[in-house]
Amino acid sequence: MTIQWFPGHMAKAKREVTEKLKFVDIVFELVDARLPISSRNPMLDQIIQQKPRIILLNKGDLADPKETARWQHYFQKQGYASLIVNAQQGKGIKNIVPEAKKVLAEKIAHRSARGLKPQAIRAMCIGIPNVGKSTIMNRLVKKNIAKTGNRPGVTKGQQWLKAGDELELLDTPGILWPKFEDAEIGRKLALTGAIKDNLLHMDDLAIYGLSFWQSFYPQNLTERYALSEQELDLPEAELLMKITEKRGLREDYERGSELIIQEIRSGKLGRFTLDRYQEMSVQSEK
Ligand code: GDP
Structure with missing residues (x-):
């Protein structure tokens, strides 16, 4: 399912993600490993700013492994933690929590130095439609949660889903648009099935x-x-x-x-x- 993004939708989606960011310690940014750049939201850096982040290269099973390794290295060189995952079969999912703990090590150490009890890490998944947000969330939570419609604006109150003892996930993912005004990116997205066929x-x-x-x-x-x-x-x-x-x-x-x-x-x-x-x-x- 893909939505048409109008300027109003984009503004609303951006507002919602910005709002939700306040509640989380870390963002799991999902990208399609076949399109590690083209499946990203063009404004994401601006939207999430300094919030800690892990880039999850999902659908690793469909991508060319040599290229995936290069892209993972590329993200790491840019200072982002990044993992290769296959949400459909659950591969690489177990690495997410340890990686999040590494990214948040300073914050966790700070709490412990003050004698505070460890807290579950609060995270949200963000990505363009069809990148695998629901599938990853289901894997992390280990049960079937309803897929949120690919429409900004369906969220009511925030709810937390328990994903083991150390992680809590915001129940609705952040859904952002790809850079489809670029014709080349549009073709790539269409070829992987990320956007509607009838656009091309x-x-x-x-x-x-x-x-x-x-x-x-x-x-x-x-x-x-x-x-x-x-x-x-x-x-x-x-x-x-x-x-x-x-x-x-x-x-x-x-x-x-x-x-x-x-x-x-x-x-x-x-x-x-x-x-x-x-x-x-x-x-x-x-
Ligand atoms: P969302 O719109 O981001 O929530 O995407 P979904 O979780 O609904 O996934 C979109 C489609 O991609 C579904 O058909 C999933 O089964 C499929 N999918 C998700 N993750 C993977 C993966 O790692 N590998 C493969 N082959 N398919 C996946």
């Missing part, structure tokens, strides 16, 4: 995907669609036609495009990362 033409999206795979994951493309070397080097539009034909869809390029996009999203074309560290790490530091 399927054939444009499939062609974008094919061109990306030709550059970065040619082997996966060759294997999946039994392509010859010559076919692999076809211009993207012709490659789309070729695959459509190979899949018995004749000249139905719309269906051919849908099939390719579906296969990319479900991982049939292998694990992938659309935000390339080499190209983007310098750019995003500016």
